[in-house]
Amino acid sequence: VLDVVRAASDHPTAHQILERVGAAQPGIGVATVYRTLALLVAHGQILELQLGDEAARYDGNVARHDHVVCTRCGAAADVPAALPVEAARAAEAATGYTVQDYELAFRGRCAGCGG
Amino acid sequence: VLDVVRAASDHPTAHQILERVGAAQPGIGVATVYRTLALLVAHGQILELQLGDEAARYDGNVARHDHVVCTRCGAAADVPAALPVEAARAAEAATGYTVQDYELAFRGRCAGCGG
DNA sequence: ATGGGTGCAAATCCTTTGCATCTGC
DNA sequence: GCAGATGCAAAGGATTTGCACCCAT
Numbered sequence: 001v002l003d004v005v006r007a008a009s010d011h012p013t014a015h016q017i018l019e020r021v022g023a024a025q026p027g028i029g030v031a032t033v034y035r036t037l038a039l040l041v042a043h044g045q046i047l048e049l050q051l052g053d054e055a056a057r058y059d060g061n062v063a064r065h066d067h068v069v070c071t072r073c074g075a076a077a078d079v080p081a082a083l084p085v086e087a088a089r090a091a092e093a094a095t096g097y098t099v100q101d102y103e104l105a106f107r108g109r110c111a112g113c114g115g
Numbered sequence: 116v117l118d119v120v121r122a123a124s125d126h127p128t129a130h131q132i133l134e135r136v137g138a139a140q141p142g143i144g145v146a147t148v149y150r151t152l153a154l155l156v157a158h159g160q161i162l163e164l165q166l167g168d169e170a171a172r173y174d175g176n177v178a179r180h181d182h183v184v185c186t187r188c189g190a191a192a193d194v195p196a197a198l199p200v201e202a203a204r205a206a207e208a209a210t211g212y213t214v215q216d217y218e219l220a221f222r223g224r225c226a227g228c229g230g
Numbered sequence: 231a232t233g234g235g236t237g238c239a240a241a242t243c244c245t246t247t248g249c250a251t252c253t254g255c
Numbered sequence: 256g257c258a259g260a261t262g263c264a265a266a267g268g269a270t271t272t273g274c275a276c277c278c279a280t
Contacts, residue, residue, distance in 0.1 A: 014269080029237040034270060050165050052218070054245090055269060068212045077210045082202040083219070091221050095192045097183045098230040099223040103167070104198070106206050108214040129244080144262040149245060169270090170244060232280085240273080247266070253259090 005046050006060040011076040013055040051076055051105055070110035079106065120161050121175040126191040128170040166191055166220055185225035194221065
Protein backbone atom coordinates (compact mmCIF):
# COMPACT_ATOMS: atom_id res chain seq x y z
CA VAL A 1 0.00 0.00 0.00
CA LEU A 2 2.80 2.38 0.89
CA ASP A 3 4.42 1.69 -2.46
CA VAL A 4 1.24 2.55 -4.31
CA VAL A 5 0.69 5.83 -2.50
CA ARG A 6 4.33 6.83 -2.89
CA ALA A 7 4.25 5.95 -6.58
CA ALA A 8 1.03 7.85 -7.20
CA SER A 9 1.27 11.46 -8.28
CA ASP A 10 -2.45 12.13 -8.37
CA HIS A 11 -3.53 12.14 -4.72
CA PRO A 12 -5.67 9.02 -5.03
CA THR A 13 -8.75 8.28 -2.95
CA ALA A 14 -8.92 5.16 -0.80
CA HIS A 15 -11.04 3.56 -3.50
CA GLN A 16 -8.44 4.22 -6.18
CA ILE A 17 -5.72 2.89 -3.93
CA LEU A 18 -7.76 -0.24 -3.40
CA GLU A 19 -8.02 -0.78 -7.15
CA ARG A 20 -4.32 -0.22 -7.73
CA VAL A 21 -3.20 -2.45 -4.91
CA GLY A 22 -5.74 -5.02 -6.05
CA ALA A 23 -4.14 -5.01 -9.50
CA ALA A 24 -0.85 -6.20 -8.08
CA GLN A 25 -2.39 -8.35 -5.41
CA PRO A 26 -5.86 -9.61 -6.32
CA GLY A 27 -8.29 -10.45 -3.55
CA ILE A 28 -7.16 -7.73 -1.21
CA GLY A 29 -10.01 -6.35 0.88
CA VAL A 30 -11.36 -2.88 1.48
CA ALA A 31 -10.77 -3.14 5.20
CA THR A 32 -7.09 -3.93 4.82
CA VAL A 33 -6.50 -0.88 2.68
CA TYR A 34 -8.31 1.44 5.08
CA ARG A 35 -6.57 -0.11 8.07
CA THR A 36 -3.18 0.19 6.44
CA LEU A 37 -3.80 3.77 5.34
CA ALA A 38 -4.81 4.74 8.87
CA LEU A 39 -1.66 3.12 10.15
CA LEU A 40 0.56 4.92 7.68
CA VAL A 41 -1.08 8.23 8.47
CA ALA A 42 -0.60 7.65 12.20
CA HIS A 43 3.09 6.93 11.57
CA GLY A 44 3.54 10.03 9.47
CA GLN A 45 4.42 8.02 6.38
CA ILE A 46 1.68 9.59 4.27
CA LEU A 47 -0.78 12.46 4.54
CA GLU A 48 -4.55 12.28 4.53
CA LEU A 49 -6.22 15.18 2.76
CA GLN A 50 -9.76 16.46 2.67
CA LEU A 51 -9.78 18.27 -0.63
CA GLY A 52 -13.38 19.31 -0.78
CA ASP A 53 -15.02 16.36 -2.46
CA GLU A 54 -16.58 13.55 -0.48
CA ALA A 55 -13.75 11.05 -0.26
CA ALA A 56 -10.47 11.46 1.59
CA ARG A 57 -7.35 11.51 -0.56
CA TYR A 58 -3.84 10.43 0.30
CA ASP A 59 -0.48 11.98 -0.45
CA GLY A 60 2.89 10.29 -0.32
CA ASN A 61 4.64 13.64 -0.21
CA VAL A 62 5.10 14.29 3.50
CA ALA A 63 6.96 17.57 3.15
CA ARG A 64 5.12 20.77 4.07
CA HIS A 65 3.22 21.84 0.98
CA ASP A 66 -0.19 22.98 -0.19
CA HIS A 67 -2.58 21.92 -2.95
CA VAL A 68 -4.60 23.17 -5.90
CA VAL A 69 -7.78 21.32 -6.75
CA CYS A 70 -9.66 21.53 -10.03
CA THR A 71 -13.31 22.31 -9.34
CA ARG A 72 -14.34 20.63 -12.58
CA CYS A 73 -12.45 17.34 -12.86
CA GLY A 74 -11.22 16.98 -9.30
CA ALA A 75 -7.55 16.71 -10.22
CA ALA A 76 -5.15 17.91 -7.56
CA ALA A 77 -1.56 19.15 -7.71
CA ASP A 78 1.04 19.99 -5.13
CA VAL A 79 2.12 23.59 -4.57
CA PRO A 80 5.20 24.64 -2.65
CA ALA A 81 4.26 25.93 0.80
CA ALA A 82 3.02 29.49 0.43
CA LEU A 83 2.05 30.51 3.91
CA PRO A 84 4.40 32.62 6.00
CA VAL A 85 4.89 31.57 9.62
CA GLU A 86 3.60 34.95 10.74
CA ALA A 87 0.16 34.00 9.48
CA ALA A 88 -0.04 31.18 11.99
CA ARG A 89 1.06 33.51 14.76
CA ALA A 90 -1.50 36.08 13.72
CA ALA A 91 -4.17 33.40 13.89
CA GLU A 92 -3.08 32.42 17.38
CA ALA A 93 -3.16 36.03 18.51
CA ALA A 94 -6.60 36.58 17.02
CA THR A 95 -8.24 33.49 18.47
CA GLY A 96 -6.32 32.28 21.52
CA TYR A 97 -5.84 28.88 19.90
CA THR A 98 -2.47 27.15 19.80
CA VAL A 99 -1.80 26.51 16.13
CA GLN A 100 0.12 23.33 15.37
CA ASP A 101 -0.49 22.86 11.70
CA TYR A 102 -2.54 24.11 8.78
CA GLU A 103 -4.06 22.94 5.54
CA LEU A 104 -4.33 25.19 2.53
CA ALA A 105 -6.13 24.31 -0.68
CA PHE A 106 -6.59 26.54 -3.68
CA ARG A 107 -9.66 25.97 -5.79
CA GLY A 108 -9.69 26.59 -9.54
CA ARG A 109 -9.41 25.02 -12.97
CA CYS A 110 -6.61 22.78 -14.15
CA ALA A 111 -4.92 23.38 -17.49
CA GLY A 112 -6.99 20.69 -19.20
CA CYS A 113 -10.33 21.98 -17.97
CA GLY A 114 -9.76 25.53 -19.14
CA GLY A 115 -10.25 28.73 -17.20
CA VAL B 116 -32.79 27.94 8.59
CA LEU B 117 -30.97 31.05 7.44
CA ASP B 118 -31.74 32.71 10.75
CA VAL B 119 -30.24 29.82 12.67
CA VAL B 120 -27.02 29.73 10.67
CA ARG B 121 -26.62 33.50 10.85
CA ALA B 122 -27.26 33.48 14.57
CA ALA B 123 -24.80 30.63 15.21
CA SER B 124 -21.24 31.52 16.05
CA ASP B 125 -19.95 27.97 16.25
CA HIS B 126 -19.97 26.71 12.65
CA PRO B 127 -22.67 24.11 13.25
CA THR B 128 -22.98 20.85 11.36
CA ALA B 129 -26.12 20.06 9.43
CA HIS B 130 -27.21 17.86 12.30
CA GLN B 131 -26.85 20.67 14.83
CA ILE B 132 -28.74 23.01 12.55
CA LEU B 133 -31.49 20.44 12.29
CA GLU B 134 -31.78 20.29 16.07
CA ARG B 135 -31.84 24.05 16.48
CA VAL B 136 -34.38 24.63 13.77
CA GLY B 137 -36.40 21.76 15.18
CA ALA B 138 -36.45 23.49 18.55
CA ALA B 139 -38.28 26.46 17.09
CA GLN B 140 -40.27 24.44 14.61
CA PRO B 141 -40.85 20.86 15.76
CA GLY B 142 -41.40 18.16 13.20
CA ILE B 143 -39.10 19.63 10.58
CA GLY B 144 -37.37 16.95 8.51
CA VAL B 145 -33.76 16.20 7.75
CA ALA B 146 -34.32 16.56 4.04
CA THR B 147 -35.72 20.06 4.32
CA VAL B 148 -32.70 21.27 6.24
CA TYR B 149 -30.24 19.75 3.76
CA ARG B 150 -32.23 21.05 0.81
CA THR B 151 -32.41 24.53 2.28
CA LEU B 152 -28.72 24.57 3.17
CA ALA B 153 -27.80 23.57 -0.37
CA LEU B 154 -30.01 26.35 -1.67
CA LEU B 155 -28.46 28.95 0.59
CA VAL B 156 -24.96 27.82 -0.34
CA ALA B 157 -25.82 28.03 -4.04
CA HIS B 158 -27.11 31.57 -3.52
CA GLY B 159 -24.01 32.63 -1.63
CA GLN B 160 -25.97 33.33 1.54
CA ILE B 161 -23.86 30.99 3.65
CA LEU B 162 -20.63 29.01 3.29
CA GLU B 163 -20.18 25.28 3.46
CA LEU B 164 -16.94 24.21 5.12
CA GLN B 165 -15.06 20.94 5.30
CA LEU B 166 -13.09 21.38 8.48
CA GLY B 167 -11.45 18.02 8.72
CA ASP B 168 -14.01 15.97 10.59
CA GLU B 169 -16.62 13.91 8.82
CA ALA B 170 -19.56 16.25 8.70
CA ALA B 171 -19.83 19.48 6.69
CA ARG B 172 -20.19 22.65 8.71
CA TYR B 173 -21.89 25.88 7.79
CA ASP B 174 -20.88 29.49 8.28
CA GLY B 175 -23.12 32.53 8.14
CA ASN B 176 -20.10 34.79 7.72
CA VAL B 177 -19.74 35.14 3.97
CA ALA B 178 -16.80 37.55 4.05
CA ARG B 179 -13.38 36.22 3.02
CA HIS B 180 -11.85 34.66 6.12
CA ASP B 181 -10.08 31.55 7.34
CA HIS B 182 -10.58 29.14 10.25
CA VAL B 183 -8.85 27.52 13.22
CA VAL B 184 -10.10 24.14 14.30
CA CYS B 185 -9.41 22.47 17.63
CA THR B 186 -8.06 18.97 17.07
CA ARG B 187 -9.37 17.84 20.43
CA CYS B 188 -12.92 19.15 20.83
CA GLY B 189 -13.66 20.14 17.24
CA ALA B 190 -14.50 23.74 18.02
CA ALA B 191 -13.84 26.19 15.21
CA ALA B 192 -13.24 29.92 15.14
CA ASP B 193 -12.98 32.50 12.39
CA VAL B 194 -9.66 34.15 11.58
CA PRO B 195 -9.24 37.26 9.48
CA ALA B 196 -7.98 36.39 6.01
CA ALA B 197 -4.26 35.84 6.22
CA LEU B 198 -3.20 34.90 2.71
CA PRO B 199 -1.63 37.47 0.41
CA VAL B 200 -2.87 37.59 -3.16
CA GLU B 201 0.63 36.85 -4.40
CA ALA B 202 0.38 33.37 -2.92
CA ALA B 203 -2.48 32.51 -5.28
CA ARG B 204 -0.49 33.87 -8.22
CA ALA B 205 2.53 31.85 -7.16
CA ALA B 206 0.35 28.74 -7.07
CA GLU B 207 -0.95 29.48 -10.56
CA ALA B 208 2.57 29.96 -11.85
CA ALA B 209 3.77 26.74 -10.24
CA THR B 210 0.97 24.52 -11.47
CA GLY B 211 -0.69 26.01 -14.53
CA TYR B 212 -4.05 25.98 -12.78
CA THR B 213 -6.32 29.02 -12.72
CA VAL B 214 -6.93 29.77 -9.08
CA GLN B 215 -10.37 31.15 -8.24
CA ASP B 216 -10.59 30.68 -4.54
CA TYR B 217 -8.90 29.04 -1.60
CA GLU B 218 -9.66 27.51 1.76
CA LEU B 219 -7.28 27.74 4.67
CA ALA B 220 -7.70 25.98 8.00
CA PHE B 221 -5.30 26.03 10.90
CA ARG B 222 -5.23 23.01 13.17
CA GLY B 223 -4.45 23.27 16.88
CA ARG B 224 -5.87 23.45 20.37
CA CYS B 225 -8.49 25.89 21.56
CA ALA B 226 -8.03 27.82 24.78
CA GLY B 227 -10.25 25.43 26.71
CA CYS B 228 -8.47 22.29 25.56
CA GLY B 229 -5.02 23.53 26.48
CA GLY B 230 -1.82 23.38 24.48
C1' DA C 231 -2.00 -23.58 20.19
C1' DT C 232 -1.62 -18.55 19.83
C1' DG C 233 -1.47 -13.87 18.12
C1' DG C 234 -1.66 -10.75 14.49
C1' DG C 235 -3.17 -9.50 10.27
C1' DT C 236 -6.82 -10.38 6.58
C1' DG C 237 -11.20 -10.76 3.77
C1' DC C 238 -15.87 -10.55 3.73
C1' DA C 239 -20.06 -8.64 5.00
C1' DA C 240 -22.79 -6.12 8.01
C1' DA C 241 -23.05 -1.77 10.36
C1' DT C 242 -22.60 3.31 10.81
C1' DC C 243 -22.49 7.99 9.62
C1' DC C 244 -23.58 11.73 6.57
C1' DT C 245 -26.16 13.14 2.78
C1' DT C 246 -29.40 12.58 -1.14
C1' DT C 247 -33.49 10.96 -3.32
C1' DG C 248 -38.26 8.94 -4.12
C1' DC C 249 -42.74 9.48 -3.14
C1' DA C 250 -47.09 10.66 -1.21
C1' DT C 251 -48.96 14.65 1.03
C1' DC C 252 -50.04 19.33 2.08
C1' DT C 253 -50.04 24.37 1.01
C1' DG C 254 -51.25 28.35 -1.38
C1' DC C 255 -53.10 30.08 -5.64
C1' DG D 256 -56.48 21.10 -9.50
C1' DC D 257 -51.55 22.25 -9.93
C1' DA D 258 -46.81 23.55 -8.67
C1' DG D 259 -43.67 23.64 -5.36
C1' DA D 260 -42.17 22.60 -0.78
C1' DT D 261 -42.04 19.09 2.99
C1' DG D 262 -41.65 14.85 5.96
C1' DC D 263 -40.58 10.26 6.20
C1' DA D 264 -38.01 6.52 4.99
C1' DA D 265 -35.28 4.17 1.89
C1' DA D 266 -31.12 4.62 -0.88
C1' DG D 267 -26.18 5.70 -1.58
C1' DG D 268 -21.32 6.36 -0.79
C1' DA D 269 -17.40 6.40 2.37
C1' DT D 270 -15.43 4.37 6.22
C1' DT D 271 -15.42 1.24 10.30
C1' DT D 272 -16.19 -2.86 12.79
C1' DG D 273 -17.29 -7.88 13.99
C1' DC D 274 -15.95 -12.22 13.20
C1' DA D 275 -14.12 -16.39 11.43
C1' DC D 276 -9.85 -17.79 9.24
C1' DC D 277 -5.00 -18.43 7.99
C1' DC D 278 -0.01 -18.01 8.54
C1' DA D 279 4.03 -17.85 11.12
C1' DT D 280 5.84 -18.49 15.54
